[in-house]
Amino acid sequence: MNKKHLFAGLAVLLVIVLFGVGVFVGRANNRDVAAGQVINIYTSRHYGVEPVFQEFTKQTGIEVRFTTGSDAALRLRLQAEGKHTPADMYIAVDAGNLWLAGQDGLLAEVQSTILQNNIPANLRDTNNRWFGLTRRVRTIMYHPDRVSPEQLSTIEALTDPKWKGRLIMRPSTHSYTQSLVSSLIAAHGNAGAEAIVRGFVANETILIDSDTRILEALAAGQGDVAITNHYYLGRLLEGNPNFPIKVFWANQGERGAHVNISGAGITAHARNRANAIKLLEWLSGPNGQELFAGSNHEFPANPKVAAHPIIAAFGEFKTDPLNIGEYGRLQKDAVELLNRAGYR
Amino acid sequence: MVVSPNTNQSKRPSRLLPLVLYVTIALVVLPVVVVASSLLTPSTVVWRHLAQTILPMLLGNTALLLLGVSAGTLVIGTGLAWLITAFDFPGRRQFRWMLVLPMAIPAYVMGFIYMALFDFAGPFHTFVRFTWGQDAYFPQIRSGWGAILVMTLTLYPYVYLLAKAGFEEQAGSNFEAAKALGSSKLRAFFTIALPLARPSIAAGVALAAMESLADFATVRYFNFPTVADGILRVWHGMMDLGAASELAGLLALFSLFLLLIEHRNRGRMKYYQSRGKLPGIPVVKLGGWTAVLATLCCALTLFAAFGLPLLQLLVWAVREFAILTPAVMATYWRLAVNSLTLASLAGGLVVLLALIVASLSRLSGRRTLQNLSRLVTIGYAIPGAVIAVGILLPLAFLDHSLNIMTSELWGFAPGLLFTGSLVGLMYAYIVRFMAIAYSSVDASMEKITPNTVLAARALGANARRVLFDVQLPLIMPGVLAGAVLVFVDVMKELPITVMMRPMGYDTLAVWVWQMAAESLWTSTALPALIIVLVGLVPIKILLDASSAGDKKHIG
Numbered sequence: 001m002n003k004k005h006l007f008a009g010l011a012v013l014l015v016i017v018l019f020g021v022g023v024f025v026g027r028a029n030n031r032d033v034a035a036g037q038v039i040n041i042y043t044s045r046h047y048g049v050e051p052v053f054q055e056f057t058k059q060t061g062i063e064v065r066f067t068t069g070s071d072a073a074l075r076l077r078l079q080a081e082g083k084h085t086p087a088d089m090y091i092a093v094d095a096g097n098l099w100l101a102g103q104d105g106l107l108a109e110v111q112s113t114i115l116q117n118n119i120p121a122n123l124r125d126t127n128n129r130w131f132g133l134t135r136r137v138r139t140i141m142y143h144p145d146r147v148s149p150e151q152l153s154t155i156e157a158l159t160d161p162k163w164k165g166r167l168i169m170r171p172s173t174h175s176y177t178q179s180l181v182s183s184l185i186a187a188h189g190n191a192g193a194e195a196i197v198r199g200f201v202a203n204e205t206i207l208i209d210s211d212t213r214i215l216e217a218l219a220a221g222q223g224d225v226a227i228t229n230h231y232y233l234g235r236l237l238e239g240n241p242n243f244p245i246k247v248f249w250a251n252q253g254e255r256g257a258h259v260n261i262s263g264a265g266i267t268a269h270a271r272n273r274a275n276a277i278k279l280l281e282w283l284s285g286p287n288g289q290e291l292f293a294g295s296n297h298e299f300p301a302n303p304k305v306a307a308h309p310i311i312a313a314f315g316e317f318k319t320d321p322l323n324i325g326e327y328g329r330l331q332k333d334a335v336e337l338l339n340r341a342g343y344r
Numbered sequence: 345m346v347v348s349p350n351t352n353q354s355k356r357p358s359r360l361l362p363l364v365l366y367v368t369i370a371l372v373v374l375p376v377v378v379v380a381s382s383l384l385t386p387s388t389v390v391w392r393h394l395a396q397t398i399l400p401m402l403l404g405n406t407a408l409l410l411l412g413v414s415a416g417t418l419v420i421g422t423g424l425a426w427l428i429t430a431f432d433f434p435g436r437r438q439f440r441w442m443l444v445l446p447m448a449i450p451a452y453v454m455g456f457i458y459m460a461l462f463d464f465a466g467p468f469h470t471f472v473r474f475t476w477g478q479d480a481y482f483p484q485i486r487s488g489w490g491a492i493l494v495m496t497l498t499l500y501p502y503v504y505l506l507a508k509a510g511f512e513e514q515a516g517s518n519f520e521a522a523k524a525l526g527s528s529k530l531r532a533f534f535t536i537a538l539p540l541a542r543p544s545i546a547a548g549v550a551l552a553a554m555e556s557l558a559d560f561a562t563v564r565y566f567n568f569p570t571v572a573d574g575i576l577r578v579w580h581g582m583m584d585l586g587a588a589s590e591l592a593g594l595l596a597l598f599s600l601f602l603l604l605i606e607h608r609n610r611g612r613m614k615y616y617q618s619r620g621k622l623p624g625i626p627v628v629k630l631g632g633w634t635a636v637l638a639t640l641c642c643a644l645t646l647f648a649a650f651g652l653p654l655l656q657l658l659v660w661a662v663r664e665f666a667i668l669t670p671a672v673m674a675t676y677w678r679l680a681v682n683s684l685t686l687a688s689l690a691g692g693l694v695v696l697l698a699l700i701v702a703s704l705s706r707l708s709g710r711r712t713l714q715n716l717s718r719l720v721t722i723g724y725a726i727p728g729a730v731i732a733v734g735i736l737l738p739l740a741f742l743d744h745s746l747n748i749m750t751s752e753l754w755g756f757a758p759g760l761l762f763t764g765s766l767v768g769l770m771y772a773y774i775v776r777f778m779a780i781a782y783s784s785v786d787a788s789m790e791k792i793t794p795n796t797v798l799a800a801r802a803l804g805a806n807a808r809r810v811l812f813d814v815q816l817p818l819i820m821p822g823v824l825a826g827a828v829l830v831f832v833d834v835m836k837e838l839p840i841t842v843m844m845r846p847m848g849y850d851t852l853a854v855w856v857w858q859m860a861a862e863s864l865w866t867s868t869a870l871p872a873l874i875i876v877l878v879g880l881v882p883i884k885i886l887l888d889a890s891s892a893g894d895k896k897h898i899g
Binding site: 014040046047065066067068069070071072073076077080081082084085086087100171172173175178207208209210211212213216217219220221222232331332335336339340342344 | 393394396397398401459463464465469470473478486564565567569573576577579580581582583584585696729732733736737740743744747757759760763764842843845846847848849850854858859861862863864
């Protein structure tokens with residue numbers, strides 16, 4: 001006999017059955033991957049994507065499904081899945097991530113005159129593997145009761161000792177900080193950028209891991225100036241038009257304000273490539289731009305599309321013309337620099 | 345299957361059983377090995393950079409967090425458990441089960457709630473500034489102690505539950521004897537009750553310590569980088585998955601070391617204690633200010649760890665209700681169904697495997713095998729994101745090999761059977777949460793003394809009756825507890841689910857994470873509340889079952 005064998009056998013069988021259920025449930029979810037009228041997306045942008053895709057589905061009848069995640073994890077997954085990946089498109093919220101995806105061979109080239117015409121050259125990959133869709137400007141924010149705009153000029157000038165204990169920034173773990181430092185490296189070289197970051201550290205900069213919280217802390221008086229993305233202010237102003245914080249476009253006398261993108265590329269092994277290109281083109285056009293950028297108070301990458309009124313009220317400004325693929329190339333240097341400078 | 349070794353000496357040891365056991369252990373340990381194997385080819389350049397820059401800070405912070413959370417959960421968990429076991433005071437009956445409730449709140453949710461409440465712009469600090477001036481002192485929550493506080497408040501229930509069980513199982517006679525010999529009640533507590541409950545308490549503290557080692561979301565809210573956070577810094581920031589794995593491998597080695605200490609500690613203190621129908625530790629009725637103090641201790645802990653966060657979630661939820669659309673409601677419903685599906689599947693699967701490992705290793709009667717089987721608990725101290733990497737890579741390899749094989753043989757490719765389905769996800773949950781189910785099941789098996797089985801056999805029961813009438817009823821509470829704990833943990837689980845779920849298979853926790861990452865706190869409220877409420881149901885079941893178990897305790 002063996003009762004013990006019987007039990008062990010039963011247990012193993014049960015495990016197999018449960019695994020089978022797991023495969024079934026998961027596969028059922030993926031069943032129409034190859035069915036045609038669908039696009040599957042990996043996206044690290046989670047805010048406001050759903051209404052945009054719903055509108056696209058309404059106009060074209062193509063269903064859009066997406067899985068969110070953090071950028072590095074989504075790229076690893078794309079890499080591991082290789083040619084069997086269900087994903088047709090990769091959307092990221094930082095140029096560095098798109099650059100890396102292109103570099104790792106995860107994205108395919110797309111030749112499209114529509115995209116060429118809609119997206120300016122410095123906001124897309126030189127090899128057309130990814131395209132910026134919205135612009136987000138990381139710049140100086142201040143409380144007008146305690147700071148006058150005349151006292152402000154550049155990001156670099158915030159290392160002046162007069163801002164000691166008054167400046168709020170994001171920790172080094174966030175790609176926003178890393179890309180900002182990459183742009184400093186591009187402008188000043190490694191040593192120059194390190195001196196600037198050491199200046200932030202010496203100024204006992206307050207580090208808060210949420211741009212919204214930074215702006216709230218600024219309003220409450222924890223600091224007087226801060227560096228955040230512009231659209232977080234737009235979002236707060238939409239909820240409360242009297243929110244006291246003002247935006248200052250940094251580095252206008254020189255290279256222009258630091259700009260980043262959220263953007264997308266078609267995966268190297270996309271099964272629904274034609275549909276995915278259709279979506280990408282639609283997102284770069286007036287309709288898609290208005291929804292995709294406007295819902296998050298970002299600036300459309302397409303210069304022909306008008307910005308949301310709340311951020312249009314922030315005024316005209318000049319942006320750094322650097323090709324934003326550079327942020328990806330310099331990211332590792334930036335992180336090591338931040339570590340060396342003792343910027344947490 | 346749970347027959348203890350002594351009754352089986354007559355039978356020849358089976359060959360299949362050790363094989364099943366080895367395979368299970370190997371599968372659970374595999375991802376950890378995949379990650380740790382990177383240590384064989386160290387990335388010296390990265391390590392030099394880390395050693396010169398952030399590594400000392402990461403190690404210091406990790407040590408501080410480990411010490412703080414261990415001490416905090418030890419004091420609060422054990423203290424409250426003793427209060428509930430040995431004293432009677434107003435509200436004791438309610439506090440007895442309510443003190444477990446904070447377990448239902450994920451640490452990352454607690455983290456952003458405490459941040460919202462106590463940060464500079466939060467209501468408490470604002471009130472202090474408003475009343476006593478802009479420069480009035482207020483402790484800085486965005487710090488190491490903030491992280492320690494929040495983690496202690498979410499993790500103390502582990503210690504409380506286990507310590508309470510440790511105290512309640514003790515026969516009161518030892519304690520009475522000490523008192524009769526002139527010991528004060530306090531002294532009797534430290535010399536008799538506490539040492540007797542030490543294995544349980546140590547197990548609880550070890551769980552809390554491992555949980556704090558693996559956390560990366562909470563420490564980030566408080567800007568208190570630990571080694572777990574360093575892994576993500578190296579992977580995401582320096583784009584070096586190899587070096588990140590090495591750091592994770594070190595973390596795994598360290599937790600192995602922790603496990604060994606805990607095991608040695610327990611090994612020397614092996615008591616088959618089962619007080620049966622004997623009276624437990626005598627309950628002293630408190631009166632006057634001591635009673636008020638006792639009630640206050642329980643009430644304050646419960647308020648800080650459960651009431652306050654729940655209140656904040658409710659406030660946000662009310663705001664959310666005002667703008668709730670049917671479409672969003674439908675989304676929440678879908679998320680809840682997904683979460684429940686995953687949690688139930690994982691709960692059943694993990695506890696089943698834990699049962700197999702625990703019982704087979706006992707059955708084998710071999711010490712080495714029993715020690716080996718403790719390895720399955722190692723995943724608990726490893727950050728979920730790292731486990732996900734350790735599973736994704738071998739499973740993807742398996743998927744690709746399978747596809748190549750089928751296309752060669754039969755000309756069709758089934759696609760990603762493992763990584764594209766729930767299998768990879770379940771596998772990761774098993775690795776991560778085996779420790780919880782295993783310790784729970786194993787602890788309940790510990791209670792079955794060889795004498796219990798021998799007595800039953802001597803009374804004429806055959807092996808089947810011993811199993812179904814004696815052993816299963818005895819371990820059932822442990823099995824149930826294990827399943828429930830895993831269920832609750834999977835409801836809360838974040839990094840593995842984010843990385844390994846099939847396309848579009850979102851859960852409540854994933855939604856909360858996304859909204860929190862965007863600082864949209866009101867949108868986190870309803871899904872977070874559902875996580876908490878769903879977590880409460882099994883906790884209640886568990887507590888009812890354990891108190892029922894107490895009543896019909898078999899000696």
